[in-house]
Each structure stands twice: as C-alpha cells, then as structure tokens.
Amino acid sequence: MTTTGELRVIPLHVHGEVRRGDSIVEKLLASAESQGLELVGGDILVVTHKIVSKAEGAVVRLDQVRPSTSSRRWAKRYALDARVVELGLSQARRVVRRKGGVLITETQHGFVCANSGVDVSNVDGGMSAVLLPRDPDRSAASLHREIKRRLGISVPVIIADTFGRPWREGLTEVAVGVAGMQVFRDFRTQRDQHGYRLKATLESVADELACAAGLVCGKLSGTPAAIVGGFSYTPGRGRAKQLIRPAKRDLFR
Amino acid sequence: MTTTGELRVIPLHVHGEVRRGDSIVEKLLASAESQGLELVGGDILVVTHKIVSKAEGAVVRLDQVRPSTSSRRWAKRYALDARVVELGLSQARRVVRRKGGVLITETQHGFVCANSGVDVSNVDGGMSAVLLPRDPDRSAASLHREIKRRLGISVPVIIADTFGRPWREGLTEVAVGVAGMQVFRDFRTQRDQHGYRLKATLESVADELACAAGLVCGKLSGTPAAIVGGFSYTPGRGRAKQLIRPAKRDLFR
Numbered sequence: 459m460t461t462t463g464e465l466r467v468i469p470l471h472v473h474g475e476v477r478r479g480d481s482i483v484e485k486l487l488a489s490a491e492s493q494g495l496e497l498v499g500g501d502i503l504v505v506t507h508k509i510v511s512k513a514e515g516a517v518v519r520l521d522q523v524r525p526s527t528s529s530r531r532w533a534k535r536y537a538l539d540a541r542v543v544e545l546g547l548s549q550a551r552r553v554v555r556r557k558g559g560v561l562i563t564e565t566q567h568g569f570v571c572a573n574s575g576v577d578v579s580n581v582d583g584g585m586s587a588v589l590l591p592r593d594p595d596r597s598a599a600s601l602h603r604e605i606k607r608r609l610g611i612s613v614p615v616i617i618a619d620t621f622g623r624p625w626r627e628g629l630t631e632v633a634v635g636v637a638g639m640q641v642f643r644d645f646r647t648q649r650d651q652h653g654y655r656l657k658a659t660l661e662s663v664a665d666e667l668a669c670a671a672g673l674v675c676g677k678l679s680g681t682p683a684a685i686v687g688g689f690s691y692t693p694g695r696g697r698a699k700q701l702i703r704p705a706k707r708d709l710f711r
Numbered sequence: 712m713t714t715t716g717e718l719r720v721i722p723l724h725v726h727g728e729v730r731r732g733d734s735i736v737e738k739l740l741a742s743a744e745s746q747g748l749e750l751v752g753g754d755i756l757v758v759t760h761k762i763v764s765k766a767e768g769a770v771v772r773l774d775q776v777r778p779s780t781s782s783r784r785w786a787k788r789y790a791l792d793a794r795v796v797e798l799g800l801s802q803a804r805r806v807v808r809r810k811g812g813v814l815i816t817e818t819q820h821g822f823v824c825a826n827s828g829v830d831v832s833n834v835d836g837g838m839s840a841v842l843l844p845r846d847p848d849r850s851a852a853s854l855h856r857e858i859k860r861r862l863g864i865s866v867p868v869i870i871a872d873t874f875g876r877p878w879r880e881g882l883t884e885v886a887v888g889v890a891g892m893q894v895f896r897d898f899r900t901q902r903d904q905h906g907y908r909l910k911a912t913l914e915s916v917a918d919e920l921a922c923a924a925g926l927v928c929g930k931l932s933g934t935p936a937a938i939v940g941g942f943s944y945t946p947g948r949g950r951a952k953q954l955i956r957p958a959k960r961d962l963f964r
Contacts, residue, residue, distance in 0.1 A: 463934075465720040465927050555962040562962065570878040579912070583905035620914070624877055624963035625823040626885065627956050628895050628915025630922070642881050651933060652836035659832070661873070661925070662881025669883070669922035672914070673942055674718050680904060681716075689926055703880050709808040709815065710877035710963050 469674040470683040478515040483604040502686040504671035507619045509682045516589040546573030568702040571621045594635025595697040602637035614638035618668035631672035633664035633698045641696040722927040723936040731768035736857040755939040757924035760872045762935045769842040799826035821955040824874045847888025848950040855890035867891030871921035884925035886917035886951045894949040
C-alpha cells in the first residue's frame with residue numbers, strides 16, 4: 459500500500475564496471491528492468507557522481523601524476539598519497555583551508571570540499587583517481603535528455619557526491635549536478651498555519667534528495683543510483699550551480 | 712510491492728497544536744492510527760524539534776524579552792526583531808560570525824547555526840519564539856522509551872531541525888537529538904569492491920535520515936514527523952552530540 463505523501467527511495471544495482479563512453483542511462487534502465495522496476499513520471503533519478511565521471515573519462519591514472527615538491531612534503535607529513543594531493547590541487551581554483559592533513563579547496567566549479575572531490579575509492583583498487591565531472595549540471599542535463607529520448611518522459615536527474623562540512627562530523631550527500639527540476643523549495647513568501655510570514659526558509663531539496671538516495675546507495679555494494687518516487691518536485695531549469703553560495707556572500711571563506 | 716532495499720518515508724500529520732506537557736508520542740501514534748499506519752520494528756521516527764520544544768515548554772513570549780541596546784541597534788540596522796536577536800544571543804555560548812544581519816552562534820549544546828535555532832515560525836503567529844529543546848538527545852531518549860513502553864518495540868528517534876550551512880545556499884535538515892541507533896555508518900575499516908581500503912568515509916546517516924524526512928515534513932502543512940521504514944540502521948546508543956565537531960578540530964570556527 460502506498461500512503462498519501464509517501465516517499466519511496468529504491469536502490470538501483472549495477473553489475474560490472476562503468477567504462478568511458480558507456481551510456482549510464484542504458485545501464486541504469488537495464489538494471490531497473492532486471493529488478494522489475496520502471497521509471498515513471500514523477501520519479502527522480504539520483505546518480506552518484508562516480509559513474510558519471512567514469513563514463514565521461516574523468517579518471518586519472520596515478521602513475522601519470524608528477525607531484526610537486528610541496529605536495530610531496532605535505533603528503534609525507536600526513537601519510538597521504540602525494541599524487542592524490544597534487545591532483546586535488548590541480549582541480550582547485552583556490553585553497554580554502556590547509557591544515558592537519560586536510561585540504562579544503564574551492565573546485566573549478568565553485569564547490570567547496572575536501573581535496574577538490576578527487577577520490578580513489580571505488581575505482582580500480584588504488585591505481586586511478588576519479589575527478590568530479592567537468593560540468594556536472596551539463597552531465598545531468600545530458601542524462602535527463604537521454605531518458606526523455608528513450609522513455610518519452612521527463613525525469614529529473616540529480617548527480618550526487620559525498621562532502622564533509624564544517625561544524626559537524628560525518629559526511630553527507632550533496633547535489634553537484636541537477637537537471638529537470640528546481641533545486642529549492644521556496645517558503646519565503648508564504649505564511650505558516652498561524653499567518654506568520656516565513657522568513658529565511660529556502661530549502662535545498664536537491665541536497666535532501668541526494669541524502670535520501672545516499673541512505674540506499676552503498677559505498678560498498680555496487681548501488682550507484684536510486685529512484686526517488688513520490689516527491690512533488692517543481693519541474694524547471696534548476697542547476698546545482700544555484701546551490702553554490704557566492705564567495706562574497708559567504709561568511710566562512 | 713516493496714522492492715528489496717527500498718526506503719519508505721511516510722509523513723505523519725498532526726491536527727491541532729502541541730502544548731506544554733502534551734505527549735508527542737501519544738499524538739503521533741494516534742495520528743498514525745488515523746492514517747491507517749502503525750510503527751513496526753525496523754522503523755525510525757523522525758520528529759521536527761518544534762513540537763518537542765513546544766511539549767517541553769521551550770517557548771518564550773516575545774513581550775517578556777527585554778532586548779539590550781546592542782541587540783536593538785543591530786536589529787534596527789537589518790530590520791530584524793530585536794527580541795528575537797536578544798533571545799538568540801541568550802541561547803548562545805559563543806558568537807561565531809555576525810555580519811550583514813546574519814548571526815551565527817554556537818548554542819549551549821554546541822550546535823553552530825543561525826540565531827541559536829530560535830524560531831518564530833509555526834508557533835503562534837509571531838507572539839512567541841521556540842527555542843531548541845534544552846537537551847535534545849535526552850528528549851529523543853525519552854520519546855524512544857515512551858514508544859517502547861507503549862508498543863513494546865525499539866524504534867530509534869531522531870529530532871530534526873533546519874540549519875543553513877557555509878558555502879551552499881538553502882537549508883537542510885540535521886539531527887539535533889538521537890536515540891536508539893548509531894548516528895554514523897562507518898566504512899573506514901572496510902574495503903571497496905576493488906579491495907581499496909576506504910579512508911575518510913564516516914557517513915552521517917542521522918543527518919541523511921533527517922533530510923529524507925524533511926522532504927515529506929512540510930513547513931506549512933502540519934506534518935511535524937515522519938516514519939522511515941526500510942533503512943538498516945545499527946541499533947545503539949548514538950547521540951546527536953557525536954555529530955558536533957569539537958571546536959579545536961574544526962577548521963571553520
């Protein structure tokens with residue numbers, strides 16, 4: 459039984475590796491079919507960035523990276539891989555903090571995260587690193603279009619990555635690419651049940667959807683995507699770029 | 712049909728106001744029953760902090776607040792309510808940033824958020840403000856115990872609030888109180904499918920569950936709680952306090 463207003467988050471398993479040039483949509487739809495699922499109108503597809511990066515070839519062999527003396531020193535001091543540090547710096551347009559082995563950067567897209575999102579897990583056992591997609595909003599738009607072409611329906615797509623945050627321990631998922639829906643739910647001009655005008659309530663539903671999907675997308679289990687059903691999103695041209703606070707309005711950069 | 716690994720997030724509607732001394736558990740169970748739902752083993756209950764604060768009497772009439780000269784000046788400059796500013800400061804143990812009408816504080820619990828979490832929406836139309844519960848982990852433990860007493864099952868409880876964050880626009884839900892489950896999913900000692908040892912992957916599932924619930928808990932619709940089913944949480948004595956990064960290890964305080 460589906461209860462009114464119920465949200466459903468369904469993991470999509472993918473067998474085998476995603477390789478450069480693969481169609482992620484084809485793989486995910488095949489996977490859904492084999493699980494007896496189908497994407498329907500109203501669904502949202504959340505995809506972890508890693509398979510998008512892999513399909514786009516945003517993967518770097520670590521033996522091709524020549525770390526600078528400074529990266530080598532820093533890496534040695536904190537028992538890190540100098541090549542991964544070098545890659546992180548190469549993907550940054552600015553270092554936000556660098557302390558105690560933690561490197562927080564602003565990526566070329568504007569995201570603030572650890573080591574520019576460069577990641578060695580779930581790739582090939584430590585030989586290569588995955589970068590963030592070059593333009594994740596564009597990647598999301600491309601997946602969105604491909605679903606429309608194949609199924610004839612408009613399914614919003616969210617590309618998610620796992621970021622840390624200040625003040626709180628533990629990582630959570632965030633949206634790094636979005637297509638087909640608004641990223642915010644905007645209560646700012648509405649009134650609550652008591653007639654009080656809501657002030658600062660701009661809810662980042664794209665990030666919350668990424669988190670909901672993160673609960674079912676294991677880091678270990680070959681589950682790089684999820685279908686979210688039952689969320690009444692607002693269709694539109696939302697982009698994850700809107701989630702980036704401009705540096706000049708940010709109190710913590 | 713429920714698919715393997717599927718997560719379900721079901722909104723719980725509550726009619727009428729929550730008042731000091733009310734049993735939230737009683738209200739929520741009655742609401743569930745009227746919706747044809749029941750809490751079962753494996754479910755998690757997510758409750759927005761506001762009804763917890765109201766039941767605990769953590770509500771302050773604004774006409775009882777005497778703002779200081781400094782609060783009055785600051786409020787006037789940015790068209791804020793000086794009494795709300797004063798309350799925010801009174802709930803803080805430290806001001807983290809104060810700029811452009813935004814006041815980011817460290818609350819007495821250690822949470823870093825805007826105006827110490829003091830909130831005037833969804834209370835009584837602007838006459839009173841709701842504070843965070845005095846000890847939200849304790850509040851969660853108390854709700855957890857009451858469910859056990861009434862239903863004989865152990866249902867983890869998460870108390871959620873809506874916080875902003877640096878670097879990203881929009882608010883998301885976070886866990887401010889937890890009982891009955893671990894707050895983290897810990898991949899740090901595990902290996903991925905390629906045998907690569909995962910390094911920094913401590914996932915804050917409590918916050919992700921709060922976000923998932925946030926998607927169905929409207930700011931406007933009298934839906935102050937949600938049941939999450941299908942998440943394989945780890946039972947235990949997790950507390951939201953564990954989600955607070957100690958100031959000395961925080962790069963942004």
